[in-house]
Amino acid sequence: MNTNHPLLASLADEPPPFPDSHPQLQRLDRSVLCTICKEIFRAPVTVTCGHTFCSECIRSSLSVMTDKKCPLCHATITEGSIRRNRAMEEVTEAWETARDSLITLSQPVAGPSRRRPPPEPNSKSSSSTSANLKRPRRSDESRSQSPNKISKKSTDHVDHVVSSDSEEEEQVQEISENDEGECPLCSARMAIASIPMHIERGCPPVSKKKSAPGNQKADWRKVFSMAGSTKEKNVSMKRITSPNYHLATPTDLRNILNEYSLPTVGDKPALEARVRQWIILFNSNLDTEHPKSLSALRAKLNAEEISKKRDKERGRDEAVENLKTTEGFAEHVRNSGAEFERLRKEIMERDAKRAKAAKGLEASSAIEVD
Amino acid sequence: MSTTAKRRLIRDFKRLASDPPVGISGSPNPDNIMIWNAVIFGPPDTPFEDGSFRLTLTFSDSYPNKPPTVRFVSKMFHPNIYSNGELCLDILQNRWSPTYDVAAVLTSVQSLLNDPNPQSPANVEAAQLYKDNIKEYERRVKTTVEASWMDPNETIEEAPAAGSSATAQPAPVQAA
Numbered sequence: 001m002n003t004n005h006p007l008l009a010s011l012a013d014e015p016p017p018f019p020d021s022h023p024q025l026q027r028l029d030r031s032v033l034c035t036i037c038k039e040i041f042r043a044p045v046t047v048t049c050g051h052t053f054c055s056e057c058i059r060s061s062l063s064v065m066t067d068k069k070c071p072l073c074h075a076t077i078t079e080g081s082i083r084r085n086r087a088m089e090e091v092t093e094a095w096e097t098a099r100d101s102l103i104t105l106s107q108p109v110a111g112p113s114r115r116r117p118p119p120e121p122n123s124k125s126s127s128s129t130s131a132n133l134k135r136p137r138r139s140d141e142s143r144s145q146s147p148n149k150i151s152k153k154s155t156d157h158v159d160h161v162v163s164s165d166s167e168e169e170e171q172v173q174e175i176s177e178n179d180e181g182e183c184p185l186c187s188a189r190m191a192i193a194s195i196p197m198h199i200e201r202g203c204p205p206v207s208k209k210k211s212a213p214g215n216q217k218a219d220w221r222k223v224f225s226m227a228g229s230t231k232e233k234n235v236s237m238k239r240i241t242s243p244n245y246h247l248a249t250p251t252d253l254r255n256i257l258n259e260y261s262l263p264t265v266g267d268k269p270a271l272e273a274r275v276r277q278w279i280i281l282f283n284s285n286l287d288t289e290h291p292k293s294l295s296a297l298r299a300k301l302n303a304e305e306i307s308k309k310r311d312k313e314r315g316r317d318e319a320v321e322n323l324k325t326t327e328g329f330a331e332h333v334r335n336s337g338a339e340f341e342r343l344r345k346e347i348m349e350r351d352a353k354r355a356k357a358a359k360g361l362e363a364s365s366a367i368e369v370d
Numbered sequence: 371m372s373t374t375a376k377r378r379l380i381r382d383f384k385r386l387a388s389d390p391p392v393g394i395s396g397s398p399n400p401d402n403i404m405i406w407n408a409v410i411f412g413p414p415d416t417p418f419e420d421g422s423f424r425l426t427l428t429f430s431d432s433y434p435n436k437p438p439t440v441r442f443v444s445k446m447f448h449p450n451i452y453s454n455g456e457l458c459l460d461i462l463q464n465r466w467s468p469t470y471d472v473a474a475v476l477t478s479v480q481s482l483l484n485d486p487n488p489q490s491p492a493n494v495e496a497a498q499l500y501k502d503n504i505k506e507y508e509r510r511v512k513t514t515v516e517a518s519w520m521d522p523n524e525t526i527e528e529a530p531a532a533g534s535s536a537t538a539q540p541a542p543v544q545a546a
Binding site: 057311 | 378380398400404405409434435443468
């Protein structure tokens with residue numbers, strides 16, 4: 001396995017999976033994952049056939065599909081049939097809270113409970129067995145910072161997220177925390193040590209000053225205390241109905257954007273894309289116990305646009321287009337010879353390892369095989 | 371590309387790296403996560419056995435709501451693979467589901483090799499031979515298997531009947 005790939009590093013703080021000795025826990029762990037984004041359910045919703053997805057996932061799927069079908073069973077569904085699944089949200093939250101302790105209990109070796117294990121000589125494995133790693137939280141997971149729930153649990157939570165960040169810095173030894181790196185998602189440059197946290201927050205635009213964890217808290221406080229209400233228009237928290245994009249004029253689209261204090265720059269396709277994305281974000285934000293503030297939603301929308309703009313600037317879109325031409329494809333093939341050879345060897349080595357493991361079946365089953 | 375699509379692709383890569391299906395490997399271009407290279411081994415006990423076939427996958431902004439474009443780099447002889455390497459596979463077109471990931475796509479392509487659908491031929495000759503002359507079909511497949519061991523940049527001489535080699539991509543070999 002190619003553990004050196006730069007893109008893998010960004011998920012290195014993933015929580016460890018349950019060991020193979022606990023298939024029932026592995027199954028439970030899988031059952032709270034959305035089958036579209038493959039991450040833990042956020043604002044779970046159920047469609048007519050009974051399948052459940054993150055609200056944002058299924059809404060954005062439906063917005064792209066020409067004939068709208070359930071991604072799992074292909075039953076015909078409509079956006080109007082989407083219903084909040086409060087029970088699943090509760091189960092998901094409960095599972096997240098319980099997961100860490102269950103991981104500890106399920107470790108075959110008497111593990112170093114909640115303490116950090118001694119740093120591994122080669123901090124290579126993304127699936128290290130240390131029991132203290134946090135499941136990374138997505139941007140829309142600001143629930144822990146939700147001020148309407150400043151219970152002891154949630155404040156603990158914030159602390160924990162922050163502290164796991166500093167642990168991260170200590171564990172990665174080769175790179176100094178002051179080195180700059182590029183975020184693999186949005187390509188923004190920042191101190192390497194702050195990338196995992198940045199990704200967990202869903203790639204907010206990087207400001208020059210250190211983004212202290214208090215920033216977001218302050219945002220929340222502002223929104224909920226309505227201190228900044230002079231700025232925040234009275235937005236009705238009702239689902240937005242999509243306009244007919246074929247008929248809508250740029251002015252119509254700008255009016256919608258204006259209503260939610262969103263930027264109105266750009267031509268019609270840009271405006272349309274912004275409206276579409278906003279409606280998905282806004283409507284799915286209504287499907288959870290822990291909605292995000294409108295300013296957090298705007299920041300997310302902005303981050304998406306910045307990410308796309310960067311790709312364009314760096315010629316990434318162009319590279320994809322280029323691959324569609326005969327010459328571009330031939331050039332890509334010429335340049336990728338070594339990479340293909342490496343991939344081929346990877347399979348060969350893996351097969352050899354598998355054959356070996358099959359011989360010592362019993363011994364390997366308890367150990368996680370990479 | 372949107373951060374959602376990138377995040378999903380990183381997750382796909384992680385899954386592919388930590389729990390790879392047999393005979394499959396793939397990896398995104400380090401500078402551009404929208405472009406992936408992959409290698410598929412031919413399924414055992416089929417004419418494609420021992421073949422090591424190269425492919426590229428390109429993803430759009432709408433992934434996983436839209437399927438990736440999959441294209442063989444290696445020269446293939448298969449009823450559902452065009453001579454330029456593009457393939458005709460329902461799950462990559464109208465049967466696509468956003469629940470599929472890269473591992474699932476590559477696994478499907480791998481199983482397509484020995485489970486062709488001659489009803490919708492992309493390579494008429496291969497489809498014809500598959501139906502009428504399986505021996506000859508297998509012989510032709512085996513030449514592509516042998517060719518797959520070499521650098522595909524080398525021009526592979528094939529029976530002229532192998533068809534529109536004009537659209538194929540033989541390119542001068544670069545010293546590696």
